[in-house]
Amino acid sequence: xxxxxxxxxxxxxxxxxxFVYGGFPQRLYLSxxxxxxxxxxxxxxxxxxxxxxxxxxxYIYFYIDxxxxxxxxxxxxxxxxxxxxxxASLLISSWIQFCCDYDFIHLTTNKKQRxxxxxxxxxxxxxxxxxLERYQTSPYTxxxxxxxxxxxxxxxxxxxxxxxxxxxGTIMQHDNYCVIEKLGEAMHILDNVLLSTPYDLQNEDKxxxxxxxxxxxxxx
Numbered sequence: 001x002x003x004x005x006x007x008x009x010x011x012x013x014x015x016x017x018x019f020v021y022g023g024f025p026q027r028l029y030l031s032x033x034x035x036x037x038x039x040x041x042x043x044x045x046x047x048x049x050x051x052x053x054x055x056x057x058x059y060i061y062f063y064i065d066x067x068x069x070x071x072x073x074x075x076x077x078x079x080x081x082x083x084x085x086x087x088a089s090l091l092i093s094s095w096i097q098f099c100c101d102y103d104f105i106h107l108t109t110n111k112k113q114r115x116x117x118x119x120x121x122x123x124x125x126x127x128x129x130x131x132l133e134r135y136q137t138s139p140y141t142x143x144x145x146x147x148x149x150x151x152x153x154x155x156x157x158x159x160x161x162x163x164x165x166x167x168x169g170t171i172m173q174h175d176n177y178c179v180i181e182k183l184g185e186a187m188h189i190l191d192n193v194l195l196s197t198p199y200d201l202q203n204e205d206k207x208x209x210x211x212x213x214x215x216x217x218x219x220x
Contacts, residue, residue: 004043004064004066004102005066007030007031007032008032009032009033009034010031010032010033011031011032012029012030012031012046013029013030013031014027014028014029015028015029015030015045015094015098016028016094018219019047019090019215019218019219020218020219021049021085021087021218022049022085024049024050024051025049025050026047026048026049026050026057026218027047027048027050027054028045028046028047028048028094029044029045029046029048030043030044030045030046030098031043031044031046032044040063041063041064042061042062042063042074043061043062043063043064044059044060044061045059045060045061045091045094045095045098046058046059047059047087047090047091047094056079057078057079057082057087058076058077058078058079058082058087058088058091059076059077059091060073060075060076060091060092060094060095061074061075061076061077062074062095063110064104068106069103069104069105069106070104070105070106070107070108071095071099071104071106071107071108072108072109072110073095073107073108073109073110073122074110074112075113075115075118076088076091076092076118078091080174083175083176084151084176086214086217088118088121089121089214090214090215090218092121092122092125092211093125093210093211093212093214093215094211094215096125096201096207096208096211097208097211097212097215100204100207100208100211105204106200106201107127107200107201107204107207108127108198108199108200108201109122109127109198109199109200110198111196111197111198112196113195113196113197113199114169114171114195115171115175116142116144116153116155116177116193116195117144117153117155117175117177119193119194119195119199120144120190120191120193122199123191123193123199125201125207125210125211126201126202126203126206126207126210127199127200127201127202128199128200128202129194129197129198129199129200130200134194134197135192135194138158138194139158139159140158140159140162140194140195141158141192141193141194142155142156142157142158142162142192142193142194142195143155143156143157143158143189143191143192144189144190144191144192144193145180145183145187145188145189145190146187146188146190147184147186147187147188148186151176152176152177152178153175153176153177153178154177154178154179154180154187155177155178155179155180156179156180156181156182156183156189157179163179166179167179
């Protein structure tokens with residue numbers, strides 16, 4: 001634990017060099033930056049593809065509270081050319097495994113989540129809100145939908161103003177989302193999500209097992 005606290009700023013430390021994807025080795029690095037605005041440290045897990053040069057494919061970033069042994073998920077970024085390849089799942093899995101290995105007992109998200117499908121992905125690992133009734137009572141529930149044989153991320157908003165705001169935002173422009181007004185014949189609702197709402201990991205053992213399984217898929 002002390003070594004994490006004393007990690008030098010902006011120095012990347014190799015954590016795993018056994019990943020392989022697309023025929024190329026991948027390496028996982030840990031780094032730390034200081035955020036002047038918040039006055040606290042922010043940690044990163046970065047995945048690099050080792051081809052002719054080291055190419056950063058994406059990263060997950062989070063806070064660490066050493067006193068309460070809590071890690072607060074902030075977000076995931078994957079470069080456009082590497083999206084829809086399972087890299088976001090690998091990054092989340094690496095974060096969960098990293099936190100569990102360092103004995104963090106509470107994993108949670110901050111309130112500033114803006115990507116509905118990322119929240120849905122966290123839910124597949126066992127993250128959930130404390131009050132499930134909010135999905136039925138909140139006017140801002142978003143339905144994650146899919147269509148047979150399609151990789152498009154379909155979103156159905158309960159609130160029309162929220163849908164319009166999302167359509168005009170940067171998330172919509174940069175990610176593979178499609179906002180719909182109603183379900184088509186071949187569409188199904190996968191789950192419900194709420195943005196700007198903390199999600200807490202409910203079952204650490206189950207999440208850790210799933211994380212290990214996903215990480216092993218990338219092993220060479």
